[in-house]
Amino acid sequence: MxxxxxxxxxxxxxxxxxxxxxxxxxxxxxxxxxxxxxxxxxxxxxxxxxxxxxxxxxxxxxxxxxxxxxxxxxxxxxxxxxxxxxxxxxxxxxxxxxxxxxxxxxxxxxxxxxxxxxxxxxxxxxxxxxxxxxxxxxxxxxxxxxxxxxxxxxxxxxxxxxxxxxxxxxxxxxxxxxxxxxxxxxxxxxxxxxxxxxxxxxxxxxxxxxxxxxxxxxxxxxxxxxxxxxxxxxxxxxxENVPVQETSVEVPVANTPDTKPKEETKPVKEPEEEKPKQESLDFNTIPKDADETIVYPPEEEKSATPVAFQLPKSIPKNLRDLMEGGLVSEEEIQKVVAQRGYFPIDTPIQNYPEDFVNGVLVGAWKQVYKMIQDLRATYNTPFN
Structure with a gap:
């Protein structure tokens, strides 16, 4: 000691x-x-x-x-x-x-x-x-x-x-x-x-x-x-004497969206173990907290994204801000929502009830974004 x-x-x-x-x-x-x-x-x-x-x-x-x-x-x-x-x-x-x-x-x-x-x-x-x-x-x-x-x-x-x-x-x-x-x-x-x-x-x-x-x-x-x-x-x-940290940090390669699918293909059982967590995404049974840290695309990847990635202003601002942070498209939200049986896939986000947007999509964003990442991994593309 x-x-x-x-x-x-x-x-x-x-x-x-x-x-x-x-x-x-x-x-x-x-x-x-x-x-x-x-x-x-x-x-x-x-x-x-x-x-x-x-x-x-x-x-x-x-x-x-x-x-x-x-x-x-x-x-x-x-x-x-x-x-x-x-x-x-x-x-x-x-x-x-x-x-x-x-x-x-x-x-x-x-x-x-x-x-x-x-x-x-x-x-x-x-x-x-x-x-x-x-x-x-x-x-x-x-x-x-x-x-x-x-x-x-x-x-x-x-x-x-x-x-x-x-x-x-x-x-x-x-x-x-x-x-x-x-x-x-x-x-x-x-x-x-x-x-x-x-x-x-x-x-x-x-x-x-x-x-x-x-x-x-x-x-x-x-x-x-x-x-x-x-x-x-x-x-x-x-x-005055507080140690000054470096102003930039290297993001681990394993955490970037491009390389994540390669990690998940190695252990066969890993996707099966995560399915129960996804099923828990329900309006009345949202987990109180998720300890996983959301890893968004690096800033250089965002700046390289075509200007065409623009979300409609009709999407509620609190949800739109979260979607912009992870470069999540309107189609990805619709796919995840339809996958869980909430609304048909062609239902516009602006037609979702306010309590559904606030309670499920915003209130459980960590789980929603994890499902979108899994969806991207399935199609083996960083952005679908």
Whole structure:
């Protein structure tokens, strides 16, 4: 056994929250080489690098996985946590064929939300292991708080993560983070009379708080002062010695669509063992999670694809985004759907019911895409 002493330079998990308009996104944009996943579309007027606004949780997970494989940045920014939570809630509702998370019995919807949100944080933690900082921004809200051992209640700022869900997703996010920074306006109060009985606000500045206070949640593991100016320079030293990873990664040959059929032809029993997994793709019995990682075609292969690969705008956007990521054609979706006996093969995707698109095709996209890959392997072509 080896004993390791001293500090270890490592990428950081940072949560920045505060009232709207305080400058959370601007502060996050000052981190080393940031790449934004703007879940609420609020950075359109900022000059920065971003991925497309995810239209579903599956698309968001694909974007994080792409960052993990390709390492295009030193900091990944999720802006914001509360809008990301909406994607998770939508995923849980679509998968359970419910129009609201409150429609699940005995709090089952909130349990699934907590599980899925936790797995999202685990995927973000994988980026920390390869040297990519993760910054999550969030809005703040004022709530009444009453301590069990004290009389009376008082106002305090908390993460704006749902109402009934706050005790689950907010606590998960705070525990996951290495730093929780609360940003707010600090108003300077001056006396207006000689006796000091009347006061007025005069000016102010933006600050960030780094430690816990009865009026807000905050923490850090770097012995920071309790209050700092809202400027990245105040915490820049924390990220100076983080090991920088290579900005590109070689995709294993075995994972590319062109060579996958060769792998599957060797073991004869392998396709037979996968059939039960495909049969489990059913609207009411969708597996809660699939651990397999979706491997999309490399970027150079996408750029070499003819411009003719254009999906109709009539296809729902959340499904169309996923199809574009894997270069999945409309005909491939129709074949898979007809293969499972849902609709005739000539039924246009835009005629599929909304709950079928959201609950089956988007909600179980990993299984759907796996079936499409198997279909491509059968015809021995990368794209059918």
């Amino acid at each position: 080896k004993i390791i002493s001293g500090k270890i330079a490592k990428a950081q998990k940072v949560v920045i929250y505060g009232p709207e308009g305080i400058g959370k996104s601007t502060l996050a944009s000052q981190f080393p080489k940031p790449l934004f996943i703007d879940t609420e579309g609020s950075t359109n007027n900022m000059d920065l690098q971003r991925l497309e606004t995810p239209s579903s949780l599956e698309m968001l997970l694909q974007q994080i996985e792409w960052v993990k494989q390709n390492k295009p940045c030193q900091t990944l920014v999720i802006d914001t946590a509360d809008w990301t939570e909406r994607l998770v809630i939508q995923y849980v509702c679509d998968r359970g064929n419910k129009d609201s998370i409150t429609k699940f019995g005995y709090g089952e919807g909130y349990i699934q939300l907590e599980e899925k949100f936790g797995k999202l944080l685990n995927l973000l933690s994988d980026l920390i292991e390869i040297g990519i900082n993760v910054v999550v921004t969030a809005h703040a809200k004022l709530t009444k708080f009453e301590q069990p051992d004290e009389m009376g209640a008082y106002d305090r700022y908390e993460l704006k993560l749902g109402n009934k869900t706050t005790a689950k997703t907010a606590s998960l996010l705070k525990e996951w983070a290495d730093m929780v920074l609360f940003c707010n306006y600090k108003t300077l109060v001056v006396a207006t009379d000689d006796k000091g009985t009347k006061f007025k606000g005069q000016g102010g500045k933006r600050v960030m708080y780094t430690t816990h206070h009865p009026a807000w949640d905050a923490k850090n593991r770097h012995n920071l002062p309790e209050e700092l100016d809202m400027d990245y320079k105040e915490i820049a030293f924390i990220f």
